[in-house]
Amino acid sequence: MRWRRSRVWRWFAQSLVVALALQWSGQALAQTPASTPAPITRVLILDFETPAGQPALLGRKAADAVALAFINYAKNYEVVSRSEMEAQMQRLRLSFPLLPAQLIQLTRAVQARYAITGKIVQVSVNEKTGQATVQLQMLWFDPFMEVPTNGAHVRLTSPPRPGTSPDVAIDQALTLAAAQAVQQALAVRLPEGQITQRVGNAVIINRGRDHGLLPGMRMWVVRTVRDPELGPIPSRVGRVTLTTVEARTAEARIDEESTPVQYPDKVVAIYQLPEIGAREAPVEVKRPSLGSQIARLILVLGAVFLAANLLRRGNTNRGEGAPPPARAQVSSDGQRVILHLQPIRDTVAIEIYRDTSAAVNPVLSKLIDVIDPQSTAVFNDDQTFYTGVAAISVESGDPPNILPRLQRDPTQTQPVGPVFLPDNYEVFFLHTPPQIGTSHWYVVRFVTARRVPINPIPTGGTTGGGGGGVGGGGTGGGTGGGGTGGGGTGGGGTGGGAGTLGSRQQQTRPPFELIYSAYSAPIGPATPVRRLTVADLLEPNPNTAVNLSAVTFRFLSAQGADEYVIQVSDQVTFPSNRTLTLTVPLLPNPNQNAQLVTLANQNLLPFAQSIGNTTGPFYWRVGYRNSRDATPPEGGYVFSEIQTFQATSMPPPPPQ
Numbered sequence: 263m264r265w266r267r268s269r270v271w272r273w274f275a276q277s278l279v280v281a282l283a284l285q286w287s288g289q290a291l292a293q294t295p296a297s298t299p300a301p302i303t304r305v306l307i308l309d310f311e312t313p314a315g316q317p318a319l320l321g322r323k324a325a326d327a328v329a330l331a332f333i334n335y336a337k338n339y340e341v342v343s344r345s346e347m348e349a350q351m352q353r354l355r356l357s358f359p360l361l362p363a364q365l366i367q368l369t370r371a372v373q374a375r376y377a378i379t380g381k382i383v384q385v386s387v388n389e390k391t392g393q394a395t396v397q398l399q400m401l402w403f404d405p406f407m408e409v410p411t412n413g414a415h416v417r418l419t420s421p422p423r424p425g426t427s428p429d430v431a432i433d434q435a436l437t438l439a440a441a442q443a444v445q446q447a448l449a450v451r452l453p454e455g456q457i458t459q460r461v462g463n464a465v466i467i468n469r470g471r472d473h474g475l476l477p478g479m480r481m482w483v484v485r486t487v488r489d490p491e492l493g494p495i496p497s498r499v500g501r502v503t504l505t506t507v508e509a510r511t512a513e514a515r516i517d518e519e520s521t522p523v524q525y526p527d528k529v530v531a532i533y534q535l536p537e538i539g540a541r542e543a544p545v546e547v548k549r550p551s552l553g554s555q556i557a558r559l560i561l562v563l564g565a566v567f568l569a570a571n572l573l574r575r576g577n578t579n580r581g582e583g584a585p586p587p588a589r590a591q592v593s594s595d596g597q598r599v600i601l602h603l604q605p606i607r608d609t610v611a612i613e614i615y616r617d618t619s620a621a622v623n624p625v626l627s628k629l630i631d632v633i634d635p636q637s638t639a640v641f642n643d644d645q646t647f648y649t650g651v652a653a654i655s656v657e658s659g660d661p662p663n664i665l666p667r668l669q670r671d672p673t674q675t676q677p678v679g680p681v682f683l684p685d686n687y688e689v690f691f692l693h694t695p696p697q698i699g700t701s702h703w704y705v706v707r708f709v710t711a712r713r714v715p716i717n718p719i720p721t722g723g724t725t726g727g728g729g730g731g732v733g734g735g736g737t738g739g740g741t742g743g744g745g746t747g748g749g750g751t752g753g754g755g756t757g758g759g760a761g762t763l764g765s766r767q768q769q770t771r772p773p774f775e776l777i778y779s780a781y782s783a784p785i786g787p788a789t790p791v792r793r794l795t796v797a798d799l800l801e802p803n804p805n806t807a808v809n810l811s812a813v814t815f816r817f818l819s820a821q822g823a824d825e826y827v828i829q830v831s832d833q834v835t836f837p838s839n840r841t842l843t844l845t846v847p848l849l850p851n852p853n854q855n856a857q858l859v860t861l862a863n864q865n866l867l868p869f870a871q872s873i874g875n876t877t878g879p880f881y882w883r884v885g886y887r888n889s890r891d892a893t894p895p896e897g898g899y900v901f902s903e904i905q906t907f908q909a910t911s912m913p914p915p916p917p918q
Contacts, residue, residue, distance in 0.1 A: 300337075300338045301338065302338055302339070302340050303338060303339050303340070303375045303376070304339075304340045304341075304342055304372070304373060304374040304375055305332065305339055305340070305341055305342065305374055305375065305376045305377075305378055305402075306342045306347060306368070306369050306372055306374040306376070306377045306378065307325045307328055307329050307332075307341060307342070307378045308325060308360075308365075308377065308378065308379050308380075309321040309322045309324075309325045309358070310324040310325055310379070310380040310381055310382050310398075311380070311381040311382065312382050313382055313383065313384060313385060316382065316385055320382060320385070320432070320436075321382065323433065323436055324380060324382055324398065324436055324440065325380075327436045327437045327439075327440035327441075328378065328380070328400065328440045328443065328444060329341045330437070330440070331437075331440045331441040331443070331444035331445075332444055334441065335441065335444055335445055335448065336444060336448060342372045342374055346372055347368070347372060350368060350371045350372050351368060353371075354367060354368065354371060356368060362408070365377055365379075365403060365405075366405045366408060369403070369405040370405055374405070375404075375405075376402045376403060376404060376405075376411075376412075377402075377403040377405060378400060378401070378402055378403070379400075379401050379403060380398060380399055380400040380401065380443075381398075381399045382396065382397070382398060383397040383398065383399055384396070384397040384417075385397075385432060385435075387428040387431055387432065389428065390424070391422040391423075391424060392422055392423040392424045392425055392426035392431055393419055393420050393421070393422050393423070393431055393435075394419070394420050394428065394431035394432040394434065394435040395417065395418070395419045395420075395435060396417070396418055396432065396435040396436055396438075396439045397416070397417040397439075397538070398414075398415070398416050398417070398418075398436075398439040398440065398443055399413070399414075399415050399535060400413050400414045400415075400443045400444075400447065401413040401535070402447060404496075406495045406496050406497060407482065407484065407496055407497070407498040408498065409482065409498065409532075409533075410533050410535075411452070411530070411533050412447050412450050412452075412533060413447060413450075413533060413535055413544070414442070414443035414444070414446040414447045414450075415443075415535050415536050415537065415538055416439050416442045416443045416446060416538065417439070417538050418435055418438040418439040418442060419435060420432075420434040420435040420438060421434070450533075450544060452530050452531040452533060452543075452544075452545060453469065453473060453474035453475050453479070453481075453530075453531045453543070453545065454469070454481075454528060454529060454530040454531065455467040455468055455469030455473065455475070455481075455512070455528070455529050456468050456469075456525075456526055456527070456528050456529070457483070457523065457524070457525050457526065457527045457528070457529060458525060458526075458852075458853065458890075459525065459618070459700075459701070459853070460523060460524055460525065461618060461619050463515060463516050464505070464513055464514065464515055464516070464619060464621075465502060465513070465514050465516065465523060466511060466512075466513055466619070466620065466701070467504075467511065467512040467513070467514060467529055468510075468511065468890060469510070469511070469512060470507055470508045470509050470510040470511050470512050471507050471508065471509050471510075471512075472509050472510055473510075474531075474543060475504060475507050475512050476504065476507060476543075476545075476547060477504055477505065477506070477507050478503065478504060478547045478548040479503070479504045479507075479531055479545055479546070479547050479548075480501060480502070480503050480504075480517075480531070480532045480545075480546045480547070480548060481501070481502050481503075481504070481514065481529040481530060481531050481532060482498050482500075482501055482529065482530050482531075482532055483498070483499050483500035483501060483502060483519065483523050483527050483528070483529055484496045484497065484498055484499070484527065484528045484529065484530055485497050485499045485521075485527050485528075486528075498520075499519060499520050499521050499523065499527065500516060500517075500518055500519035500520060500521075500523045500527075501516075501517045501518045501519075501532070502514035502515060502516050502517060502523070502529060503515050503517055503548055505621065506620050506621045508620060508784075510890055511620055511787065511890055512620075513619060513620045513621050514529070525851075525853060526850070526851060531543070531545040531546070532545060532546040533545065533546070534546040583779065583780055584779065584780045584781065584782050584783065585603075585604070585605075585606075585612075585706055585707070585708045585779055585782045586604040586606065587604070587782075587783070587785075588601055588602060588603050588604060588704070588706060588782065588785045589601070589602040589785070589892075589893050590602075590702075590703075590704055590785045590786045590787070590788040590892060590893060591788060591893045591894070591895060591896060592788050592789065592790055592791070592887070592891065592895040592896070592900065593642075593895065593896055594895060594896040594897050594900065594901070595793055595900065596790055596791040596792060596793055596820070596895065596900035597644065597645055597698075597790060597792075597793070598642050598643060598644045598645070598696075598790065599642075599643040599696055599702060599704075599788045599790060600640060600641070600642055600643075600896070601614065601640065601641040601642075601643065601704060601706075601785065602639070602640055603635065603639045603640065603641065603706065604639065605635035605639055605708065606708065606710065608665060608710050608711050608712065608713075609635045609636075609708050609709070609710050610634070610635070610636065610654060610665055610666055610667070610668055610709055610710065610711045610776075611632050611633070611634065611635070611652060611654060611668045611687065611708075611709035612632065612633050612635050612641075612706055612707070612708055612709070613629060613632050613689070613706060613707040613708075613709070614629070614630055614631045614632070614633065614641055614643075614704060614705075614706055615628045615629055615630065615704065615705040615706070615707075615781075616628055616630045616643065616696070616702055616703070616704050617702070617703050617704075617705075618697070618700055618701065618702060618703070619703065620703050620784055620786075620787070621784070622703045622704070622705040622784045624705045624707065624781045626680060626689070626690070627692075629689065629690075629691045629692070630643070630691060630692065630693045630694070631691050631693050632652035632668065632670070632689060632691055633668075634667070634668040634670075635708075636665065636667070636668075643693075643696050643702075643704075644695070645695040645696070646693070646695065647693065647694055647695060648672060648693050649672070649674065649675050649690070649691065649692050649693070650670055650671055650672040650673075650674055650690075650691055651670070651671045651674040651678055651688065651689070651690050651691075652668055652669070652670050652671075652687075652688070652689055652691060653668075653669045653671070653686075653687060653688040653689075654666050654667070654668055654669065654686070654687040654688075654709065654711075654776060655669075655685070655686055655687075656684075656685040656686070656711070656772045656773075656774045656775065656776065657685075657772060658771060658772050658773075660772065660773055660774070661773070662713065662773035662774075665711050665774070666711050666774055666776075674690070676690075677690040678690050682776075682778055683776070684775040684776055685772050685775065685776065686776075687709060687776055696790050697790070698790050698791065698792050698821060698822065699789070699790070699791060699792070699820070699821030699822030699852075699853065699855065700789065700790075700822060701786065701787035701788070701789045701822070701888065701890065701891070702786055702787060702788055702789070702790070703784045703785065703786040703787055704784070704785040704786055704788075705781050705782055705783075705784060705785065706781075706782045706785070707778065707779055707780070707781050707782070708778075708779040709776055709777070709778055709779075710776070710777045710779065711774040711775070711776060711777075712774065712775050712776075712777050713773065713774060714771060714772065714773055714774060714775055785892075786891070786892055787888075787890060787891055787892060788891050788892065788893070789822045789823070789887075789888035789890075789891055790822065791820045791821065791822045791823045791886065791887070791888070791900055792820050792821065792855075793820075793900070793902065793903070794817065794818070794820055794884055794886070794902030794903065795902070795903050796903045796904075796905055798817055798818040798820075798856075798884075798902065799817045799882070799883075799884065799902060799903070799905035800816040800817055800818070800858075801814060801815060801816040802814075802815070802882070802905075802907035803905060803906075803907060804905075804906050804907060804908070806907075807907070807908045807909060807910045808907055808908075808909060808910065809909070809910050810865075810866045810867040810870050810876065810909045810910075811865050811866075811867045812863045812864070812865065813863075813864045813865075813866050814860065814861070814862045814863060814864070815828050815844070815860070815861040815862075815864065815882070816858065816859070816860050816861075817858075817859055817884050817902075818856045818857065818858060818859070819849060819852075819854075819855070819856060819857040819858075819859050819886075820855070820886055820900075821852070821853065821854065821855035821856075822852055822853070822888055823849070823852055823886035823887055823888055823900070824848055824849040824850075824852035824888060824889055824890075825846075825848060825849075825886065825887050825888070825889040826846035826849065826859060826884060826885065826886045827843050827844065827845055827846060827884070827885045827886075827899060828843070828844040828846060828861060828882060828883075828884055828885075829841050829842070829843050829844075829882065829883050829884075829885060829901075830842045830844070830866060830869070830880060830881070830882045831880070831881050831882075832870075832873060832875045832878065832879070832880055832881070833881070834881050834904060836881070836883070840873050842866065842869040844861060844864060846859060846861055848889065852888065866880075870909070876909060877908070877909050877911065878906075878907065878908040878909045879906050879907070879908055880906065880907055880908070880909065881904050881905070881906055882904070882905055882906075882907070883901050883902050883903070883904050883905065884901070884902040885898070885899030885900065885901050885902075886899060886900055886902075887899050887900060
């Protein structure tokens with residue numbers, strides 16, 4: 263044992279430890295996956311335009327300053343050299359100034375993604391302080407979309423340096439302005455989205471107010487096409503204007519289209535050069551013209567005048583405000599849409615309208631049902647077809663303490679003329695099944711029965727008693743309401759007659775009047791989906807045992823659903839403490855039915871060991887929904903039927 267204490271042995275042991283450590287660290291570094299380098303974006307920078315009275319050399323200096331700013335601040339960007347640009351211009355026989363078509367030709371020739379052009383708007387020099395101020399505009403021109411898609415607008419002043427020559431001060435200001443312009447452009451992210459549906463001349467976009475979209479915003483419609491030489495490139499095929507913007511969806515009107523706009527075209531906001539210091543997004547938004555503002559003012563004044571006339575004339579059927587907010591939710595089986603309504607007191611009917619557009623137009627052709635809120639406040643929009651007539655009639659002999667009831671005639675199949683009166687309501691409705699895989703929006707309107715106030719002193723009897731007073735029987739006529747006012751001679755009799763007539767008019771007035779509310783805000787969207795069966799759950803299945811450390815799930819998608827989860831359990835009831843939930847990436851095209859969805863190489867072994875069951879049987883199902891729905895389905899997801907599978911027998915663990 264004495265030899266272990268020798269210096270040579272200690273040196274040998276230390277060397278061996280160092281060698282083993284270096285070997286292990288080398289293996290670890292070799293196993294680390296190399297990160298994929300980001301693609302390089304080439305930009306072509308042209309000489310800037312110069313203001314009157316300034317030399318053209320100033321435009322070249324501005325271009326060089328922008329190129330230097332790209333080198334300093336723009337990662338993964340490459341500037342096309344001036345010599346390469348001039349060589350291509352000579353080959354293509356181009357000369358400045360370039361036309362738009364020539365600019366596109368030159369940009370593609372140098373294989374640049376963007377062509378950067380600009381303009382020096384203003385240059386001023388303060389010789390006393392040695393400062394220069396430069397106002398600069400810059401645009402990024404996309405040669406594939408053939409429009410500017412980015413840019414900047416800045417004004418910079420160089421630091422005060424008394425005694426500095428004007429040329430040096432201008433160069434310093436140009437450098438500072440170019441640096442700020444490049445940084446400002448790199449920070450721009452234009453709002454964009456994808457068209458999910460087209461209805462006539464309108465499209466639905468899967469982005470909304472939460473993603474920067476605004477009403478009136480104009481957007482290019484972009485389609486990815488394949489170029490024989492360049493591969494997939496963006497191509498501009500149309501333009502739309504946003505008309506209705508909600509939190510997560512928007513509707514737009516098609517303004518122009520070179521080819522029919524359709525799914526899955528993308529939309530991107532039209533870039534607009536911002537004002538200096540503007541905080542709004544640099545996008546083009548349609549502002550209301552002076553004529554439309556005047557027309558809107560006239561409409562508002564007309565509405566106020568009409569409302570004042572109705573109030574002055576005592577029209578009690580003037581309507582009420584919009585109904586309280588409601589909630590649309592897909593049922594647990596995915597086939598129905600459930601409307602949870604909030605009827606107010608004395609509501610006797612609720613009209614329900616349905617549309618496949620966020621801008622629901624509550625016309626009679628979209629009226630799908632009229633329900634009695636005294637019986638239920640929940641409406642099930644199911645897969646049945648039916649028609650009918652809903653009616654309410656208020657009669658003078660109705661008891662004043664019982665609300666009029668809605669009468670439904672489901673045998674009526676022919677439309678009847680709608681009636682919306684204070685004492686009579688009648689309308690025809692047609693219910694068609696909601697479309698599976700299509701988003702739906704709803705609008706409701708309340709019909710309320712308002713109690714008519716009763717005057718305890720009949721107005722007709724009071725008038726009669728006064729008339730009879732001339733004949734000496736006025737007092738008796740007034741007190742008795744005209745019935746006993748005959749105490750006078752002649753005049754009293756006349757008074758009594760008038761009083762009796764007034765009492766009859768008071769008694770024949772209906773005890774209720776029907777009030778029609780305004781239409782509610784759009785409710786939804788809610789997207790019914792088909793129920794996935796065992797035949798749609800392809801793998802794993804009972805026919806093949808699987809290795810729990812690498813399980814691949816394959817199933818067919820349900821039209822209208824883009825968000826999927828997979829649940830695995832060893833019990834058919836899927837209790838939460840024995841259930842594993844796997845998230846599937848968002849499906850990009852939910853409108854297509856029966857797409858093959860794969861979730862590969864899932865390690866279920868740790869989960870199986872945690873529940874003490876590594877052999878099975880195991881059960882799995884798919885939960886799915888449309889992520890753009892306003893409210894998740896009942897239970898959070900629509901769940902498929904249940905599929906089973908077994909695990910391969912695992913070898914016993916090696917002895918420790």
